[in-house]
Amino acid sequence: DGGITQSPKYLFRKEGQNVTLSCEQNLNHDAMYWYRQDPGQGLRLIYYSQIVNDFQKGDIAEGYSVSREKKESFPLTVTSAQKNPTAFYLCASSIGGASYEQYFGPGTRLTVT
Amino acid sequence: AQSVAQPEDQVNVAEGNPLTVKCTYSVSGNPYLFWYVQYPNRGLQFLLKYITGDNLVKGSYGFEAEFNKSQTSFHLKKPSALVSDSALYFCAVRRVGAGSYQLTFGKGTKLSVIP
Numbered sequence: 488d489g490g491i492t493q494s495p496k497y498l499f500r501k502e503g504q505n506v507t508l509s510c511e512q513n514l515n516h517d518a519m520y521w522y523r524q525d526p527g528q529g530l531r532l533i534y535y536s537q538i539v540n541d542f543q544k545g546d547i548a549e550g551y552s553v554s555r556e557k558k559e560s561f562p563l564t565v566t567s568a569q570k571n572p573t574a575f576y577l578c579a580s581s582i583g584g585a586s587y588e589q590y591f592g593p594g595t596r597l598t599v600t
Numbered sequence: 601a602q603s604v605a606q607p608e609d610q611v612n613v614a615e616g617n618p619l620t621v622k623c624t625y626s627v628s629g630n631p632y633l634f635w636y637v638q639y640p641n642r643g644l645q646f647l648l649k650y651i652t653g654d655n656l657v658k659g660s661y662g663f664e665a666e667f668n669k670s671q672t673s674f675h676l677k678k679p680s681a682l683v684s685d686s687a688l689y690f691c692a693v694r695r696v697g698a699g700s701y702q703l704t705f706g707k708g709t710k711l712s713v714i715p
Contacts, residue, residue: 491643493643518701527609527707527708528707529690529705529706529707529708530644530690530705532702532703535700535701535702537700537701543700545702575641577643577644579643579644581701583701584701585632585694585696585697585698585700585701586632586649586651586696587701588634588646588649589644589646589703590646591636591643591644591645592643593642593643594641594642594643596641
């Protein structure tokens with residue numbers, strides 16, 4: 488988990504509220520990613536950013552938004568439009584380049600009731 | 601398009617026995633392949649990767665994986681399992697030459713090492 492911090496570890500929200508998950512990295516990586524993990528479904532990509540001020544939708548972007556104003560930060564907002572937001576959210580980063588592995592943060596478990 | 605299949609949801613092995621966690625992939629062209637491990641309520645940790653060259657890749661904690669292009673497989677192996685190896689294992693693929701760095705993950709295999 489070293490080098491990537493996600494806060495908070497546990498987050499509780501009421502339905503209808505937007506919530507922002509923090510992700511910071513001190514690895515000087517160009518690329519950053521957000522994944523959602525649900526039991527038995529593996530990891531699904533929400534958004535990714537290969538450079539500052541640019542990001543692309545992943546496979547399940549609906550109901551989520553991101554920004555990448557600084558190289559070290561890639562916050563994820565879970566909006567009220569996300570139908571089923573309760574999940575484990577993982578942030579990752581990598582050196583720019585397709586052959587490089589991704590490094591993951593410790594995750595944030597979001598519960599919406 | 602790219603995809604990964606991990607055909608076993610769970611693998612049980614006795615401590616000290618060899619272990620294998622299976623992975624097959626589908627990409628148009630050549631792949632970059634990765635294995636990660638996840639302990640409960642934690643992020644994923646990188647174990648090893650295949651980029652090019654030798655088909656047998658060695659990684660962290662005594663794990664290795666064999667790339668087999670004809671069978672489109674990248675099985676994870678360890679000669680002697682430890683109880684501490686019990687975790688969730690993910691295989692991932694990215695197509696060589698793909699414009700993005702997007703990884704596609706399998707659904708994971710839960711490894712249980714029995715004392």
